[in-house]
Amino acid sequence: MNDKVRPIDVTTVQERVYQELRNALFQGRFMPGEVLTIRALAAALGTSPMPVREAIQRLVTENALTQLPNRTFQVTALTLENYDEWIRLRCEVEGYAAQRAALRAPACVCSELRKINKTFERAVEAGDSVGMLQGNQHFHFAVYEAAESDALLKMIGSLWLRFGPVLSFVQNVSGSTEMFRRGATVHERVVAAIERRDAKEARFALALDIRAASSWFRLHHFGSAGASQPQPAPRQGRH
Known part of the structure; x- marks a missing residue:
């Protein structure tokens, strides 16, 4: 079977999801303080939750999003x-x-x-x-x-x-x-x-x-x- 199909490059999907979310933040498509969920974003992007989860964690590290206690995420507000x-x-x-x-x-x-x-x-x-x-x-x-x-x-x-x-x-x-x-x-x-x-x-x-x-x-x-x-x-x- 290995000679019939090739592995899917999951990292490519993760990068595309990250870039789409990044551009959405750049262009003001999300409001400051808006609450986001992995499930809703995955549905909107047409992907599984995994690449969305990875992209969101990168954006949390970059201080663009804040993780909330109930497993949701919030767009960081500029005070x-x-x-x-x-x-x-x-x-x-x-x-x-x-x-x-x-x-x-x-x-x-x-x-x-x-x-x-x-x-x-x-x-x-x-x-x-x-x-x-x-x-x-x-x-x-x-x-x-x-x-x-x-x-x-x-x-x-x-x-x-x-x-x-x-x-x-x-x-x-x-x-x-x-x-x-x-x-x-x-x-x-x-x-x-x-x-x-x-x-x-x-x-x-x-x-x-x-x-x-x-x-x-x-x-x-x-x-x-x-x-x-x-x-x-x-x-x-x-x-």
């Missing part, structure tokens, strides 16, 4: 107290990735980034909240991959796992379309800086995109208490 700290970290780390991309990315990267941003803009104009979240993530990570640093990608991934669920509020709050429309404009500024090899401006523009969106999310996620928080300032660059 008002540490919100500003995470924004500052994102501005620094992701801004640095944009800086590296400006110095290292081949010319073809800019045309690809513009295609991604055009797709993002179409989702914005269509009012497609899911498309907006996917397009925003796609653009950002295309920039970060152009930085050619596995260490940076790992750090940024960790930041997005914690921060991504905050984006879920985009689907329930009016005004998000205009916020993302402004984001598409800033994205073009990032691309133009990379195209010119202007590392300082690329870093500034990427941090500006994060900072501008953070004020909107702070107000709508945390309410009036969050609106009074100071804005994190990115490194200054050429305007």
